[in-house]
Amino acid sequence: xxxxxxxxxxxxxxxEAVSGRLRTYTPEREGASGRRKIASEEDAVAVMDFxxxxxxxxxxxxxxxxxxxxxxxxxxCSLGSLAFDLEDLNHLWVFHRETxxxxxxxxxxxNVTQLDRDHxxxxxxxxxxxxxxxxxxxxxxxAHPLARVTxxxxxxxxGATFEDGYRAVRVIEAxxxxxxxxxxxxxxxxx
Numbered sequence: 001x002x003x004x005x006x007x008x009x010x011x012x013x014x015x016e017a018v019s020g021r022l023r024t025y026t027p028e029r030e031g032a033s034g035r036r037k038i039a040s041e042e043d044a045v046a047v048m049d050f051x052x053x054x055x056x057x058x059x060x061x062x063x064x065x066x067x068x069x070x071x072x073x074x075x076x077c078s079l080g081s082l083a084f085d086l087e088d089l090n091h092l093w094v095f096h097r098e099t100x101x102x103x104x105x106x107x108x109x110x111n112v113t114q115l116d117r118d119h120x121x122x123x124x125x126x127x128x129x130x131x132x133x134x135x136x137x138x139x140x141x142x143a144h145p146l147a148r149v150t151x152x153x154x155x156x157x158x159g160a161t162f163e164d165g166y167r168a169v170r171v172i173e174a175x176x177x178x179x180x181x182x183x184x185x186x187x188x189x190x191x
Contacts (some may be wrong), residue, residue: 009167011075012158013052019184020046020175025063039072049184069134083107090131 022041038115042063048056064070072085077145080096093107114129125132145155155161170190180183 007073008048008056008058009164009171011073012054012056013050014167015048015056015171015187017049017184017186018046018052018171018174018178020044020178022176022179044175046178048171079105086137089134089137098140 021044023043024038024040025042027038028035043059043061045059046057048058050056068087070085070087072083072087073082074083079098080094083093084091090111090113092110092112094110095107096158111129113125113132125136135155141159144159148155148159156164167187173190174185174187177190
């Protein structure tokens with residue numbers, strides 16, 4: 001869940017409390033060296049209360065047959081919605097109620113690699129409008145913090161910090177405690 005709760009914090013804000021459910025469907029699995037016990041959860045669902053009053057839901061599943069490596073999110077509010085799916089990483093789905101074209105009543109697929117504004121990671125890749133792949137995202141994950149640190153600049157907000165990792169672990173632990181206790185857990189109660 002680490003990437004998903006970091007993404008939730010980056011897009012929506014700090015998570016105050018969670019109600020979580022966890023499952024391991026196959027407690028033992030056949031591996032290259034014989035049968036072994038599964039030590040982690042295979043499925044996790046949590047409802048999150050954000051500090052700004054927003055309500056969110058997060059799911060992480062190692063048993064999502066057919067998925068390549070889905071990391072998706074959707075944010076909806078009174079004026080519109082945004083949606084993203086890593087399996088289609090060059091596009092963002094956008095809806096705004098006050099669109100100048102009144103007939104547009106649903107999402108519009110936007111190719112984010114052809115945006116006119118300067119994106120912090122696009123200047124080293126192909127000309128605008130050309131798709132980027134999975135490998136480019138991993139290169140950006142390494143290049144961004146290295147470039148920032150060598151320039152004496154902060155890695156955040158585009159990159160994760162040690163503080164972000166610590167906060168993500170606290171959220172994950174709160175979800176685990178919530179599952180065990182069967183109740184909502186405040187993240188600030190987790191050390």
